[in-house]
Structure formats: structure tokens, C-alpha cells
Amino acid sequence: MTTIRVRSAAGSYDVVFERGVLARAGAMIRRACEYSKVYVVSSLRVWRHWGAKLRRAIPGWNEKQKILFDDAEAKKRLATVDEIARRLVRAGADRRCVILALGGGVVGDVAGFVAATYLRGVPLVHVPTTLVAQADSSIGGKTGVDLPEGKNLVGAFYSPKLVLADPETLTTLPQREYRSGLYEVIKYAVIADRKLGKYLVQNMPALLRRDPAALAWVIPRCMRIKARVVEKDEHEGGLRQILNFGHTFGHALESATGYRRFLHGEAVGCGMVAAAMIAMLTNRMPREAAVLIFLVQAVGPVPEVPTLGGSRLWKLLATDKKSRNGHVRWVLPRRIGKVDWGIELPRSVVETAARALPAAMMEKNFGIIGFRRAPK
Numbered sequence: 001m002t003t004i005r006v007r008s009a010a011g012s013y014d015v016v017f018e019r020g021v022l023a024r025a026g027a028m029i030r031r032a033c034e035y036s037k038v039y040v041v042s043s044l045r046v047w048r049h050w051g052a053k054l055r056r057a058i059p060g061w062n063e064k065q066k067i068l069f070d071d072a073e074a075k076k077r078l079a080t081v082d083e084i085a086r087r088l089v090r091a092g093a094d095r096r097c098v099i100l101a102l103g104g105g106v107v108g109d110v111a112g113f114v115a116a117t118y119l120r121g122v123p124l125v126h127v128p129t130t131l132v133a134q135a136d137s138s139i140g141g142k143t144g145v146d147l148p149e150g151k152n153l154v155g156a157f158y159s160p161k162l163v164l165a166d167p168e169t170l171t172t173l174p175q176r177e178y179r180s181g182l183y184e185v186i187k188y189a190v191i192a193d194r195k196l197g198k199y200l201v202q203n204m205p206a207l208l209r210r211d212p213a214a215l216a217w218v219i220p221r222c223m224r225i226k227a228r229v230v231e232k233d234e235h236e237g238g239l240r241q242i243l244n245f246g247h248t249f250g251h252a253l254e255s256a257t258g259y260r261r262f263l264h265g266e267a268v269g270c271g272m273v274a275a276a277m278i279a280m281l282t283n284r285m286p287r288e289a290a291v292l293i294f295l296v297q298a299v300g301p302v303p304e305v306p307t308l309g310g311s312r313l314w315k316l317l318a319t320d321k322k323s324r325n326g327h328v329r330w331v332l333p334r335r336i337g338k339v340d341w342g343i344e345l346p347r348s349v350v351e352t353a354a355r356a357l358p359a360a361m362m363e364k365n366f367g368i369i370g371f372r373r374a375p376k
């Protein structure tokens, strides 16, 4: 069992990573906080796979304490928060209830925002069931929903009382969703962990097979990095921006394709390749850009990347939530394990990388630097 303690302004909490921990959820939650009842917020799909196990783990639990919603990204919105809060009222949930978010990042973000606002805040426990949620989104206290105008535009910082990550839940994740999470794992190596980078170069095939030992090595390392970064900068004043590596261009790609073509991690994978090319063009990363590109390609093919350029590209980049007064701030790598942040770039460099990106991400080019095809 790995336990990582995360300090936050609202109090510390444990992040537990252990195969089979789901079966001990009841006892672990009781140790972390006092509560009247546990209300599980989840999705139909996740519940179908893991509901029975969780139900057995919480003594005295009954069906009225279950709230399921459709966790498509399109449903990550205020109307869903409204619906869940009303169901909590009707089920008699009081101030001492715990909300348990069982699912991926969408469930965590929505249920987290409900917990932050229901009766002005009730205790929250995350039980993340995707690679993204275990390695990243369940830690750090960001909760929220999308608006038609953009992603994650309404939300709150709200720390959980406990995070319980059971890698066994990853066994039922569709392969494309799983691979999408691996791009975010690469992000952690590049921003802060050279040793993780080396491990990924050597063990990507094992990770693609979801080898339990490889997952047990990699996920806690990502958790630790995320925990240390958000502890230093809980409300995203500075350092936390490094978590945005690959996301500036990634968000532009997601937005340009109407959030339908790419899974989030896939867009981040492309964004990291764009950042590697920019770092090479600006002499920041003379030697290791190819390693970064290799790692992204080793995870497997991504959907066709559109060519973005001119004023359209600039508009997409400038509307990113992280830009300031229309100025885009980039996170760029120096080597695997170290990035700089807050960098402004000349338009010509960004446009050169944007023009080169579609070819770099074409499946037929993946053989160039030793790509091994990922299982579908």
C-alpha cells in the first residue's frame, strides 16, 4: 500500500493507492472522517463494473444512497449539479453526509463541485477509476463544470477528505481511454521526473498491457508529483502551471475539433509534441526532444491532427483559460524532468510547430524512431 499525505489550506488528506482497497472503503472512510451516511455519486457504466464491490464495502448502505448520472463530458455542466443536489435533498442527505465520487475525472469534477456547494460544503471522498483520475484529477482539489463558452469555467477549489485509488478498477477501462491517460503520465515524467522518463522508455509495452507491477510503479510516482506541486501552489498562482504542459496546444486542438475528435489525453499528447518542437526551434531542448516525441508515439496513434494556423490558431490559443490579457504563456521542456513556465513566444515559432505537427502525428510516420504499434 502507498499512502501519500497531501497538505492543503483546508486540512490534510491521504491519497491511498492499493490493489483491492475498494473492498475496504467503508473502514477507511470511517477512519478519515465522521459521517452520517455515504452517498455514492457515479455513472451507470462505472457502477455496472464496480458498484457491487463498493456496496459490500460500506456497512448499512442502501440503494437510496446511490446517485448515477451520464458522465459524458457534455453532461459536465450546472444542470447536472442541480439534478444531483436535488436528489440529495430528496434522499434526506444532511450536513454530515459524505459524498463519494466513484468514477473518472468527469464524475470527480462534478461530484466534487456538488460536495463543495451542497449545504455550503459536505465531506468528499474520491474513488478514481480511470488512469487520469488516479494519477492526476483526484488530487489537488480542483472541482467544477463546463459552460457552453468553455471547459471548467465554473468551479471551486475543494479538497477531499480521502482519495482511494484501486488499480484493479483500471482493468475494465476501454483501451483508448486507458492510452489517453498514459499521455498524462508522460507529462509527469517531462515536468518533474527524469527517472520516470527512463522507466517509460523501457517499460511502455508493459504499461500498455496494464501490467500490475508497472502500474504500481508509475501511478504513485505521478500522484506524488501532483501532490507536491499543488502543495506548493494550491490556487495556481505560479508553479502549478507546469501541470499545464502540453495543454496549451492540446486545448486549442480540442476546441478546434469541437471536443469530439480527440480524447483529452490524446490532445495533450499532440500538445507535448508541439511543445517539443517549439523547444527545439528555440534551442531550449537540443538533445531530448526526440525522446519526448518517441514516448508520445509509443503510446500509439491519435486521430488526424488538423492544420491550425493564422488568426484562427491565435484566437484558439488566446482564449485558453490560462492566458493573461490575450498573452499565451507556454510551458516548455529543457530536458526530460525539467520544464520552464510563463514563457511568451514569437508567433512565427508557434506557427512553424503548428504546421509541422499533423505530419509528426501521422500514423505512418510513427516508425521513424522505433515506434512499436500499440494494441488497439
Ligand SMILES: NC(=O)c1ccc[n+]([C@@H]2O[C@H](COP(=O)([O-])OP(=O)(O)OC[C@H]3O[C@@H](n4cnc5c(N)ncnc54)[C@H](O)[C@@H]3O)[C@@H](O)[C@H]2O)c1
Pocket: 043, 045, 046, 049, 071, 072, 073, 076, 103, 104, 105, 106, 107, 109, 129, 130, 131, 132, 133, 136, 137, 138, 139, 140, 141, 142, 143, 151, 152, 169, 170, 171, 172, 173, 174, 177, 264
Ligand atoms: N480536477 C482536475 O484537476 C482535473 C485534471 C485532469 C482532468 N480533469 C477532468 O477530467 C475529465 C476527464 O476524465 P477521465 O479522463 O478520467 O475520463 P472520464 O471521466 O470522461 O471517463 C472516461 C470514460 O470511461 C468510463 N469509465 C470510467 N472508469 C471506468 C472503469 N473503471 N471501467 C470502465 N469504464 C470506466 C466513463 O464512464 C467514461 O465513459 C475531464 O472533464 C477533465 O476536465 C480534471
Ligand SMILES: [Zn+2]
Pocket: 184, 247, 264, 268
Ligand atoms: Zn489534462
